[in-house]
Amino acid sequence: MPKVIIIGGGICGLSSAMYLAKAGWEVTVLDKNDFADNCSYGNAGFVCPSHYIQLATPGIVKQGFKWMLNNQSPFYIQPRISKSLIGWGWSFIRSANKQNVEKHGIPLRDIGLLSQYEYENVWQKEMDIEYVHKGMLEIFKTEKGKEESASLVAIGQRLELDIELIDREELQALEPHTKVNALGAIHYKCDGHLSPDKLMKALITQLHQLGVKMINNAEVTDIILAQNRIQSIKTKTAAFEADAFVLAAGAWSGILAKKLDLKLPLVGGRGYSVTLPIDSEALNIQHPGLLVEGRCAFSPIENGKIRFGGTMEITSHNVPPRFERVKGILKAVHEFFPEIDISLDEIKDRVWSGFRPISGDGMPYIGRTSKWRNLIVATGHGQLGISLGAATGLLVLELLEGKKTSVDITAFSLERFN
Numbered sequence: 001m002p003k004v005i006i007i008g009g010g011i012c013g014l015s016s017a018m019y020l021a022k023a024g025w026e027v028t029v030l031d032k033n034d035f036a037d038n039c040s041y042g043n044a045g046f047v048c049p050s051h052y053i054q055l056a057t058p059g060i061v062k063q064g065f066k067w068m069l070n071n072q073s074p075f076y077i078q079p080r081i082s083k084s085l086i087g088w089g090w091s092f093i094r095s096a097n098k099q100n101v102e103k104h105g106i107p108l109r110d111i112g113l114l115s116q117y118e119y120e121n122v123w124q125k126e127m128d129i130e131y132v133h134k135g136m137l138e139i140f141k142t143e144k145g146k147e148e149s150a151s152l153v154a155i156g157q158r159l160e161l162d163i164e165l166i167d168r169e170e171l172q173a174l175e176p177h178t179k180v181n182a183l184g185a186i187h188y189k190c191d192g193h194l195s196p197d198k199l200m201k202a203l204i205t206q207l208h209q210l211g212v213k214m215i216n217n218a219e220v221t222d223i224i225l226a227q228n229r230i231q232s233i234k235t236k237t238a239a240f241e242a243d244a245f246v247l248a249a250g251a252w253s254g255i256l257a258k259k260l261d262l263k264l265p266l267v268g269g270r271g272y273s274v275t276l277p278i279d280s281e282a283l284n285i286q287h288p289g290l291l292v293e294g295r296c297a298f299s300p301i302e303n304g305k306i307r308f309g310g311t312m313e314i315t316s317h318n319v320p321p322r323f324e325r326v327k328g329i330l331k332a333v334h335e336f337f338p339e340i341d342i343s344l345d346e347i348k349d350r351v352w353s354g355f356r357p358i359s360g361d362g363m364p365y366i367g368r369t370s371k372w373r374n375l376i377v378a379t380g381h382g383q384l385g386i387s388l389g390a391a392t393g394l395l396v397l398e399l400l401e402g403k404k405t406s407v408d409i410t411a412f413s414l415e416r417f418n
């Protein structure tokens, strides 16, 4: 039985573990923590083929600079002298152009649809992940938001996704319990959502049943290389050998990529969320979605619970949470849903935060490298790790077994920044 070691127990690592174990590989997953919390838990759970626009857009770079001066804004870069931050920033600015946005629409749609197919036809049948396919709303409140949304709809329709622009009345009819202060929305009927917490727990149970070894408190600190291959990896207490290795260490993948001499620009983009019981009519929101001008997400993640989340804070991993950002999320929620008025003091002890792995263009890194023959990388999924998680695991299996991949992965190449 071929042996594989996966570094990282988030959705990308565990999804890879599941596909590999089912295909007969002997799988070990190492995680520096205890598999009970990482970015794959407190997120909004969107499974969204509709996210066909790469993160690096000309608009986000321009807006990002303005937002940096506001402590409640949805985007922030902690100023610091760091070679990897500067390298990432340079890649991001250079990638944020119209040509890339157009070029990446089809690959993002295709991997999104593949992932959704896997969640609907495989995962949902084997695990309780509370997957629901009822669409997603992207709500705007300004004329500018409406204009931008109309052009997004046109792109999505050209990509043959089931999407439409709806007006204020149609939006309100979809959300009968909650007053919505907006001009309208994009209704992404093609999207679904799930409960990330249930997903991760169910996946771990499934992996135990499949005989996958999961080792916690096992931070990979060193990689021993010989003749174009990884020979072994080391934690503080042990060394591990295997036929193949998968790097899926989320926002920390850049540290290990350096040891592998790979040029993978990557930073951690911290986001926050808060999960509340639906204990009032106004909180009984029926669909998941995004508030365009508020730049935050809402998601009825499980029966009886609603989650609000957002912000992108490019900051060191050891900086404590900045609660002003959470205030910004709550303020945006109140502006769009005026009956929902939550103060930070009420929910401060329930705030969750996690680091998204943000690549140099916001597109994932999935593939092989010409440097190390027995390595697959699966990271850099940014705001799409859950959405693309199922497809990522399947692609890792296909790559390791030398099969034709189910979708074209050229756009996710590890060598695009060389």
Ligand SMILES: Cc1cc2nc3c(=O)[nH]c(=O)nc-3n(C[C@H](O)[C@H](O)[C@H](O)COP(=O)(O)OP(=O)(O)OC[C@H]3O[C@@H](n4cnc5c(N)ncnc54)[C@H](O)[C@@H]3O)c2cc1C
Binding pocket: 007, 008, 009, 010, 011, 012, 013, 030, 031, 032, 033, 035, 037, 038, 039, 040, 041, 042, 043, 044, 045, 046, 047, 218, 219, 220, 221, 248, 249, 250, 251, 252, 253, 256, 270, 271, 272, 273, 297, 309, 310, 311, 353, 354, 355, 356, 357, 378, 379, 380, 381, 382, 383, 384, 385, 386, 387, 388
């Ligand atoms: C507020 C918010 C909302 C979001 N909403 C959505 C959404 O609706 N839909 C969506 O698709 N995505 C969403 N995301 C993004 C999504 O959560 C991430 O893309 C995804 O969780 C990343 O998964 P991962 O497996 O790459 O990383 P992680 O889940 O962070 O897992 C990486 C793991 O690697 C381990 N690790 C790191 N270094 C080492 C090492 N050296 N040795 C061993 N282990 C190591 C870590 O401990 C961690 O457990 C959201 C994120 C945030 C913050």
